[in-house]
Amino acid sequence: MSQLDNSSVLITGGTGSLGRALIKYLMENSKVRRIAIYSRDELKQHNLRNEIGENERLRWFIGDIRDLERLKRALHGVDFVIHAAALKQVDTGEYNPMEFIKTNILGSQNVIDASIEAGVKKLVALSTDKASSPINLYGATKLTADKLFVAANNYSHSYGTTFSVVRYGNVMGSRGSVIPLWKSLADSGQPLPITDLRMTRFWISIEQAVRFVMESLEIMHGGELYVPRIPSMRIVDLASAVAPDAQLEEVGMRPGEKLHEEMISADDSRRTFLIGDRYVVTPVVAEWGYKSPKGTQMPEGVAYQSQTNDLWMSKEDIRNFLTEI
Structure with a gap:
């Protein structure tokens, strides 16, 4: 029996790539009574409703997480929240920093306050590898949001x-992925632009991401930051898998872009435990009586970074992956 049985779940940013996948997962694999989709784009909601079809379990809310009163209305009677709404384009954030702050930070605090007032049982917020040791505005806002959600447990537990x-x-395969662009360029005989040929990235399928989110929601006690143990890949290997015969054109790194990504910083490693297929980063301050999990403590001073990862996707692995998306 799942905690989600006969419950009400709200997904902020529910019309994004992950939100759509979460809706499909909940409809097909859970006994959730009600799924509320909260997003600000009426066209995306309209298109998704047409794609899914009418379903008595679904509720559709047009709203922005910047709007506290609208959030309070949408969260009435909700048991669980998956917070996926955010502004995410790195270069856009560098040019429009205050808009990212309003959504990713102030909007996240609105979600926290409205969830507590509505009596939500659990909320899991989605973060990004760019939030670890951030060098761009997007990553900095997501790190701040991560800390807001963890610290909220200090007063929300009561x-x-x-x-x-x-x-x-x-x-x-998510919206904004470079793969469709590369396929289109390769089909027209154009070279594939790569910002730096040395670049590495962590990568996860959308199905794996959904399962990880749902598992984390089930097992969380409050205050944990969950990080999956996933493979890295070289961007040149991804390009080769997408278009083996295409030329690669190194175009230089974009504003705020990292050569390699990081999911757990060296400073956070002393508070991190490996449990099965995931790392658990424990809170810095935990006045609600948080107990550290039983697992293998991560070596102190060792960061979890894409270029030093011990798990790697080969070109063949990537090609097999691409046939499934």
């Missing part, structure tokens, strides 16, 4: 609401 965070790398 209300019965707990918060945790899930952090993972690039999602293969």
